[in-house]
Amino acid sequence: MASKELDTTRNAVPFDKANIPGPKMAKAVKAEVAGKFISKAKRPLLIVGTAAGDDGVIEIVRTMAGKGIPVAATGSSLKRLNEEGIDATYVNLHALVSYLQDSDWKGFDGKGGYDTTIFLGHTYYYASQLMSTLKNFTKIKVISIDRHYHPNAGQSFGNLKPEDFIRALDVVVAQL
Amino acid sequence: MASKELDTTRNAVPFDKANIPGPKMAKAVKAEVAGKFISKAKRPLLIVGTAAGDDGVIEIVRTMAGKGIPVAATGSSLKRLNEEGIDATYVNLHALVSYLQDSDWKGFDGKGGYDTTIFLGHTYYYASQLMSTLKNFTKIKVISIDRHYHPNAGQSFGNLKPEDFIRALDVVVAQL
Amino acid sequence: MVIKKGKFTIDGLENVQINIGKVISSDEEKEEPEGPTPAPDIHELRDWDMRLLKRYEPVYSPICDLCCYCTYGKCDLTGNKEGACGINMEAHQAREAMLRTLTGASAHAGHGRHLLNHLIKRFGADYPIDVGPSNIKAPVTQTVLGIKPETIGDFVPVLDYVEEQITQLLATTHIGQEGSAIDFESKALHAGMVDHVGMEVSDIIQISCLDMPKSQADAPLVDMGMGLIDSTKPVLLCIGHNVAAVTYIMDYMEDHDLFDKIELAAICCTAHDMTRVNPKAKVVGSLSKQLKYIRSGIPDLIIVDEQCIRADMMQETSKLHIPVIATNDKVMYGLPDRSNDDIDDIINDLASGEQPGVLLFDYDKVGELAPKLVMKMAPIRKEKGFTALPSDDEFRKLASSCTRCGACVIGCPQGLEIDKAMEAAAGGDLTLFEELHDKCIGCGRCEFECPKNIPVLNVIEKASQKVIREEKGKLRTGRGQVGDPEIREEGVNLVLGTTPGVVAIIGCPNYPDGSRDVYEIAEEMLQRSYIVVTSGCSAMDIGMFKDDEGKTLYERYGGGFLKGNLLNTGSCVSNAHISATTIKVAAIFARRDITGNFEEIADYVMNRIGAVGLAWGGFTQKALSIGTGCNRLGIPVVLGPHGAKYRRAYPGKAYDKDKWNILDARDGSLHNVEPAPEHLLISAENKAELMPLLAKLCFRPGDNNLGRMIKLTHYIELNEKYLGVMPDDWHIYVRSEADLPLAKREELLKILEEEHGWKIDWDRKKILEGPARKVDVSFQPTNVPRLCKGAGE
Amino acid sequence: MVIKKGKFTIDGLENVQINIGKVISSDEEKEEPEGPTPAPDIHELRDWDMRLLKRYEPVYSPICDLCCYCTYGKCDLTGNKEGACGINMEAHQAREAMLRTLTGASAHAGHGRHLLNHLIKRFGADYPIDVGPSNIKAPVTQTVLGIKPETIGDFVPVLDYVEEQITQLLATTHIGQEGSAIDFESKALHAGMVDHVGMEVSDIIQISCLDMPKSQADAPLVDMGMGLIDSTKPVLLCIGHNVAAVTYIMDYMEDHDLFDKIELAAICCTAHDMTRVNPKAKVVGSLSKQLKYIRSGIPDLIIVDEQCIRADMMQETSKLHIPVIATNDKVMYGLPDRSNDDIDDIINDLASGEQPGVLLFDYDKVGELAPKLVMKMAPIRKEKGFTALPSDDEFRKLASSCTRCGACVIGCPQGLEIDKAMEAAAGGDLTLFEELHDKCIGCGRCEFECPKNIPVLNVIEKASQKVIREEKGKLRTGRGQVGDPEIREEGVNLVLGTTPGVVAIIGCPNYPDGSRDVYEIAEEMLQRSYIVVTSGCSAMDIGMFKDDEGKTLYERYGGGFLKGNLLNTGSCVSNAHISATTIKVAAIFARRDITGNFEEIADYVMNRIGAVGLAWGGFTQKALSIGTGCNRLGIPVVLGPHGAKYRRAYPGKAYDKDKWNILDARDGSLHNVEPAPEHLLISAENKAELMPLLAKLCFRPGDNNLGRMIKLTHYIELNEKYLGVMPDDWHIYVRSEADLPLAKREELLKILEEEHGWKIDWDRKKILEGPARKVDVSFQPTNVPRLCKGAGE
Ligand code: SF4
Ligand code: SF4
Ligand code: SF4
Ligand code: SF4
Ligand code: SF4
Ligand code: SF4
Ligand code: SF4
Ligand code: SF4
Secondary structure (H helix, E strand, O other): HHHHOOOOOOOOOOOOOOOOOOOOEEEOOOOOHHHHHHHHOOOOEEOOOOOOHHHHHHHHHHHHHHOOOOOOEOOOOOHHHHHHOOOOOEEEEHHHHHHOOOOOOOOOOOOOOEEEEEEEEHHHHHHHHHHHHHHHHHHEEEEEOOOOOOOOEEEEHHHHHOHHHHHHHHHHOOOO | OHOOOOOOOOOOOOOOOOOOOOOOOOOOOOOOEEHHHHHHHOEEEEEEEEOOOOOHHHHHHHHHHHOOEEEEEEEOHHHHHHHOOOOOOOOOOOHHHHHHOOOOOOOOOOOOOEEEEEEEEOHHHHHHHHHHHHHHOOEEEEEOOOOOOOOOOOOEOOOOOOHHHHHHHHHHHHHO | OOOEEEEEOOOOOOEEEEEEEEEEEEHHHHOOOOOOOOOOOOOOOHHHHHHHHOOOOOOOOOOOEEEOOOOOOOOHHHHHHHHHOOOOHHHHHHHHHHHHHHHHHHHOOOHHHHHHHHHHHHOOOOOOOOOOOOOOOOOOHHHHOOOOOOHHHHHHHHEEEEEEEHHHHHHHHOOOOOOOOOHHHHHHHHHHHHHHHHHHHHHHHHHHHOOOOOOOOOEEEEOOHHHOOEEEEEEEEEOOOOOOOHHHHHHHHOOOOOOOOOOOEEOOOOHHHHHHHOOOOOOOOOOHHHOOOOOOOOOOEEEEOOOOOOOOOOHHHHOOOOOOOEOOOEOOOOOOEEEOOHHHHHHHHOOOOOOEEEEEOHHHHHHHHHHHHHHHHHHHHHHHOOOOOOOOOHHHHHHHHHHOHHHHHOOOEEEEEEEEHHHHHHHHHHHHHHHHHHOOOOOOOOHHHOOOOOOHHHHHHHHHHHHOOOEEEEEEEOOOOHHHHHHHHHHHHHHOOOOOOEEEEEEOOOOOOOOHHHHHHHHHHHHHHOEEEHHHHHHHHHHHEOOOOEEEEEHHOOOOEEEEEEEEEOHHHHHHHHHOOOHHHHHHHOOOOOOOHHHHHHHHHHHHEEEEEEEOOOOOOOHHHHHHHHHOOOOOOEOOHHHHHOEEEEEOOOOOOHHEEEEEOOOOEEEEOOOOOOOOOOOOOOHHHHHHHHHHHHOOOOOHHHHHHHHHHHHHHHHHHOOOOOOHHHHHHHHHHHHHOOOHHHHHHHHHHHOOOOEEEEEOOOOOOOOOOOOOOOOEOOOHHHHHHOOOO | OOOOOOOEEOEEEEEEEEEEEOOOOHHHOOOOOOOOOOOOOOOOHHHHHHHHHHOOOOOOOOOOOOOOOOOOOOOOOOHHOOOOOOOHHHHHHHHHHHHHHHHHHHHHHHHHHHHHHHHHHHHHHHHHHOOOOOOOOOOHHHHHOOOOEEEEEHHEEEHHHHHHHHHHHHOOOOOOOOHHHHHHHHHHHHHHHHHHHHHHHHHHHHHHHOOOOOOOOOOOOOEEEEHHHOOOOOEEEEEOOOOOHHHEEEEEEEOOOOOOOOOOEEEEHHHHHHHHHHHHHHHHHHOHHHHHHHHHOHHHHHHHEOOOOOOOHHHHHHOOOOOEOOOOOOOOOOOOOOOOOOHHHHHHHOOOOOOOOOOOOOOHHHHHHHHHHHHHHHHHHHHHHOOOOHHHHHEEEEEHHHHOOOOOHHHHHOOOOOHHHHHHHHOOOOOOHHHHHHHHOOOHHHHHHHOOOOHHHHHHHHOOHHHHHHHEEEOOOOOOOOOOOHHHHHHHHHHHOOOOOOOEHHHHOOOOOOOOOHHHHHHHHOOOOOOOOOEHHHHHHHOOOOOOOOOHHHHHHHHOOOOEEEEEEOHHHHHHHHHHHHHHHHHOOOOOOOOOOHHHHHHHHHOOOEEEEEEEOOOHHHHHHHHHHHHHHHOOOOEEEEHHHHHHOOOOOOHHHHHHEEEEEEOEEEEOOOOOOOOOEEEOOOHHHHHHHHHHOOOOOOOOOOHHHHHHHHHHHHHHHHHHHOOOOOOHHHHOOHHOOHHHHHHHHHOOOOOOHHEEEOOOOOEEEOOOOOOOOOOOOOOOOOHOOOOOO
């Protein structure tokens, strides 16, 4: 719909200016592309952080969860998600990335590890560090659909205005 | 002329993969833009390094020198330049950047410092380090018209094929 | 003939120097056998490290994908590639974390050595150690080195050892040394351990020589906060960590009755230590107040020593005509050394502004000069009204000139929404800035990004004048060690669990969400009868907030080693007393031999003592080394979210059952136990996530039923309170119905039956099947095979 | 009663330990007064540093614009901005350079301490120092600490001092310490100075205890080069720097007559030191051969100790079934410690491949196990023909599979055109690879970049088999110090200038253009009668090339401290003997007191001794610290182009006349002199630029006419030869016509008249006007006011 004017690839500079990790930085992607990418994942995991307070964001989480994407609630996001009736599993983000590094980990459902992680609603610098673990030490795909450009993801939006952010998320879920 | 097909802004990644200095990296510029930029300099200095062995490059140096741009010959380039009859002053590149940092330095001609330095024909990693000095500690503009992308310059070409390189240099001098 | 330590010459043999070492009394000798690893080299505790690291596998979070250690590089290690020297990302990150740990250790050790040299010169090497009512005077030193120091001079070989280890470890960061991540971890743990030795030395010698509180539960309360400094008086501000020089100022001020005339205040650990020496001194606050307070223009003279001092000191102070006296060769700012000059000449040069600062290594001169100078400066400065803060008019103009470009936000390490606050302020609403003020760590990075050259921090400070005036708190001065008698009394509660745990809130003010967090964390845990220990900047920030009755936590809670007490050990180096406390519990309560017996003690601590460290705002290398030293001793540590930038953590994998096998020392039998403590080093994202985590990390395999019950209660309650639900793993900590909180026992048994399929005998309200293991009151958990009966036979 | 050093107990006082320190004989005592700065702390030589740094202003070349030291960061410092702690780019770069210098210093000191502990255990603390025919046995130690060690035990407090300084310096890299770039430079210089102490200790104790050549000009020549290792025999390869463990292997091999049966070879400094102990050992080559040689599959067993060892050792060797024995706790690779196990068990586990490597800290076991194991491994390995190199067939396929994408080129630190060589090789032409082979430093980075997974280094090595077979050279084993008698003989030539200078070619093989450069540089300077001193990897590479008659430079030139001689001092730590040599010249030739008198000596060296260091391929932190130590002693150093990545240099500004004022010690008068030495630390881009620069940096203000004439001759000639013209600054080194080379005097006078406007008296061929200053044979140049007559009066 509004995707013509919405270009989520713009302004793809780290939201923390000094957060330049090296030659490999996330590809800035369009919302449709992100959505298609997620829809193709075999074992996706949506990782929702404490900053996911916005109603719009919560609705997106609900939709994605509804489409069968398991939700890991990191930080203190579980409380809100539970209040909203969204099924999620609490996990410490630092611990989670250590599980994801473990090829023997069977996932939250015991059915095996995840091939794609989707980050939404995180404290910027904190998530960036833990994406760095996944980027450097796993084959797991990392896509950030957060509001700010995350260089340590494989794919990310650029820095978005709040209103564009919600629009972009809508485009993403439309692809699922 | 051939500038339509020649896009010197492409492939603007450091020629040494790990040479990612930080958030500020050279703007990749078109050859015309580089040429115009140089033509506007009040006190330009062309810094020619040891790798300036190619005949095509030497001709460019000759042309630029002919247009009144003073030439600093670093490394061992002086020998060739002298053989070619091009007027140049030998200076150690490391020493040169220290002079350029000194606001009291009067330049090779005693008429004052330089506002723009133009790098051509350098050992890649060596020049990169010394551009870094100028970038971080002076207001002097640094433009690289070398074959490989120099993140520590203010402006630079992307990594060019040898033939495109000479074409690009021709475009540059055409603007002077 | 009485033989004493010292250097002697024998008549007629003037050129022979005889050094008499420690004079050992025979009974002392027999007291405790020396353990297997006195003064261990890098590899001697490696087996222990490998036990830890096998369970708590390191996780790396590179903050940079490159390595720039040598000029083969930079090398791109993205994706665990190897650099030109063959090192891969994993090993390099481990090396980086080791180097930063070592940096922290060297800061403390370097501080300790400086102080030791100084105090030996001042008081003599024979000056006795006095830390209060304790037989175990230097628990960390004794455990690590097998040495029982009696005089301050006895610490000389202790620091020799520390410095040797630091040098060896630093050497391993050279290209072409260690190639293995896991061995770099072992080295980091070694660095952390020697850090605690260095800290212990530093603090014990100053407690002994400078008459600081000695295990004093009711150490005096002192005033704290920018709102409590009387800026109408000359304000002499000390910044740093090393109290050596500053004591001369205090002595001079006492001798000349100047405490009424001069406001002597300090920032960072020097504030702790000054007030420990003399509670007439005042505390401005933690590190994050430093630039803010300088910018206020209030200080009339600044004395710096070492560590955590703004590197831009001279740029900032010279603009405001605040002279600076640097007193330590670690921080010299390019200033001229005036140690040999006449005091009056120096005063003139500083007062006239001819020199913005000087070096002064002669502390007698510092003591006399600083009070004189500040009294000379104050009228001059106050008359001219030097301050960096804008006037009301300027303030409005600045706020209005902001274009909301957001460059400052991207530059701010906290990502604070300065742009929005500017907008509000331009419209006359200061609340956003007032909120932002507590979250702002006062770093000044925003100012370098602003294309409109708005002095952002000054704007924040100006906007927050009202709240700053209310910044009035109380700090209980650093009490030093926990005394042996206290351990004797409380050890049992701690090990039984009636005291649910010890939470040590330490480190720096790089909090994710402002300094109120640490106050609230402390309060909640105190209310739950945890022992809360604190130190450094956190100890200060905890004292900055008050309850409805206007009381700080220090006023509301006792300072003893008792449940529900709040202990401030003191400055950063007094963190050693926290690890020392766990050692003392092992020694006094459990009667373990500690001398040169690190592994056994760490094993005891890890399996028995429910202590957890929290570096909520830890950002310095020292915070990392303190935490890492705790880790080697078996104490889990939680970091705030910025801590993920330390590059490495040691989370546990609760789901991996194989990792949770431990031995019963009685017979060497293997037992699969609950994951306790679940993590050795982990971060939390916010306070809400942190609270239940702290409670969880107090579980220990050695818990008895009562203790487990109490710990479980708090874990469940905190999880419900902060995450809104029962934790999904509470049941794995249940070994029998006796572990269940009484009030909820039935409810919980039901859940165990229904959700986890456990078998319950509802008549007797007993668990029949379900738990991974049963409680056995005499279970002696250990991770060290040689400590089991029959080992090596 | 004869009193000796040691520990004693007195009958009846068993618990009193008496340590008798150094027994000082009365006349010794009087020998030389103690200078002003024995064992200086960080700030005690700061005045001297400031003198240096005022003239040679540091220039920073950040290799990264960020700082990632603490978790306030990362911080963006681009454009000299400040980070969150207030440090700016300049100070941070200075801090980085200091840290890396310190890393180098710690590597040497850590090595020294390990060796000292080991040798004291083996030989006793009283084992006498024996370095050859010298009274000044430890010149650096004596100059820095004011100590004159006689036994190896005397070095214990020396290393205590070094470790204390290292800890203090490392502490300053903590956040919130030093804020000034210039003071970080002073600290770096301090680190460099203590590095030379650490190196000196390391080398003197091994020379003394392990019977290495002692100031021996005709130390034996040994075989060197991959082409000279007999791969049909079992090949036992040692890698590293610390010869402690390896000596046990040599002893065992001697005792069991195994030198014929086993090829004992080594890489890096362990190769130097093994051959110094026993010239039957062979040298494979410098660091850049390491991965190449492992990949060849030839070694049947590898022993590693410490420093400059491939971090990917285990990954590489396990693929090729080469067992590894690690013998030093700095490098443990996560291997199991088998020190307490039975030798046969270990051999079995290694030979079977059950364990790819082990730790072994029991050197007796290493000595026995290694020869046994290599003899067991060799037949197994040779039968299976383990090698990483492709077969001819595979080689062609690999070269053809290359898509010329260029990813490897961008990954290669040397930017080598691998893609072109692949193309040529696919077409059957190996010459490009053969050329590339010498330039390739064997780092392996290319392989991580190749999207076709081509093992690029293996391809290079395979293509270069022909040239590798011809890699046969000779090395003169490390001779140790320059002896006092040699100084007595040569000092005068050096100071007069008939020997135009000393060029010390040291450090690592990260050459910009292959290893032939150092050979050619050495040859040219030797032909010009410079004394060429060398050490470490450079010493090896110099020996790898031959003249038309098949002779290496070591065979063509003598090894004495005489003009036109080529001295290999030995391994990296023997670099201390190079700085020591300049100290000895000051002490012996100029009769300066050196004890605790660093500043005066450095001042002498800088103004009088035409010595220049060259780290052409220096890339390690050690090369940086060695160079920085030379700098503090007043010795200029040139780096290869990679050296610009060390982040900081000290170039001089010849045009700024104010910088070149020095004093005449006779009367304290100020003199404006020629810029000599022009730079303190500078890089050169290639050999052609380097050669005249080396000559120029041998000028000294103290040169007399003869010396200046000779130096000027070489400077002009080298400039003409390599840069094609007369240097444009030769005239500023002319003080009178007597400074002009005789053969060219008239020609030069003409130039001076015509181009520079000097006034010449053509009758007498005398300069009347022009030079900045006149020569004065008794001019006593100094930069230190207190050394002038009448100072302080
Ligand atoms: S490690 Fe730090 S200093 Fe080095 S390149 Fe990375 S960010 Fe820059
Ligand atoms: S230490 Fe290793 S990875 Fe780091 S820059 Fe040097 S060669 Fe590269
Ligand atoms: S001073 Fe405060 S607002 Fe400015 S960047 Fe630092 S934390 Fe952010
Ligand atoms: S950088 Fe300056 S102008 Fe931009 S939003 Fe921040 S304060 Fe306003
Ligand atoms: S707690 Fe942290 S910030 Fe505070 S003084 Fe100590 S190290 Fe510095
Ligand atoms: S040390 Fe200073 S500049 Fe470096 S990351 Fe920390 S705060 Fe930033
Ligand atoms: S191994 Fe050789 S070719 Fe490959 S990257 Fe290293 S230097 Fe370049
Ligand atoms: S990276 Fe591989 S495929 Fe590409 S040019 Fe190099 S060798 Fe060929």
